[in-house]
Amino acid sequence: MKAFLIGSGLLAASLTVLFFVSGQAVSENSASASHSVSVESNHPLAMTHQELKQAYENFNKGDIDRVQKDLNAASQWLQQTSVSDNTKTKDEAAALVKEIQALQQKISHPSAGHEGAIARIWHRSSALVDHEIQHMTKSWSDVSTANKTMKYLLNAKLHFNYAEHDLFTSHDSDNANKELSYTITYLDEADKIAIPRVRQQIASIKKDIQALASSHANAHEQQNIINALDMASASIHQASQSAVPLIQARLKSLAKEIGSLKNDIAMLEYKQQYDAILEKLRKLETEL
Structure with a gap:
């Protein structure tokens, strides 16, 4: 269960019985107004x-029979997001439905990989909830440059939230890079329409992501060290x-001490890089 939750704490925290998120409405003609948005527990x-x-x-x-029922129910709920006014949410939900259906065809012959597949889909659903909440906190009635930029940033x-699981839980380089x-x-896309001040920040974030990708490319070296420590621990x-x-x-x-060292290695610089980029x-x- 621990691996299932790694890297998703902030997103999962959004999923209480009732979500309350404070946001700022964006408008060209009036000052931004603070308001609350709630997502009920029966939201798809x-x-x-x-x-x-x-x-x-x-x-x-x-209990594979129960798993099949759970996945089927999840798929049905996702299909109800078609009523959302957020095109990105609808597209991503449709993609998740396909992932779930593909998994259902394989899971009758369970393997360790299926556990990771469920965890990855769960993480993506959590990220999608976070995305939908952020979308709902904004006022999209105007066509300001800030609003257009915001949609691309969201x-x-x-x-980027999707990538967290692939980077730090499943260690799937292909999916992470994608x-x-x-x-x-x-x-x-945001850079094409943003004001100069925002473009500078976008350029900085892009540079940081490229550095993150480069760090992740060397993650196999980190794993080799951990494997060596595991062997040493077994010998001890x-x-x-x-x-x-x-x-x-x-x-x-x-x-x-070896166990402590492994934990330190597992939280090396590229996780800190990721968190810093997300904060940016x-x-x-x-600021928009």
């Missing part, structure tokens, strides 16, 4: 999230079985 995306969570839990219990952030590429594409454990108490205590202490995107949105 909220229900999708709950069904996918159940699917993950039931998969770990080995789409960019959606794909989502980062989509992020850059939407930032490019084996040696401690026949060691005298004094040596055994020192070996346990060493094993603890959020800050830029609030």
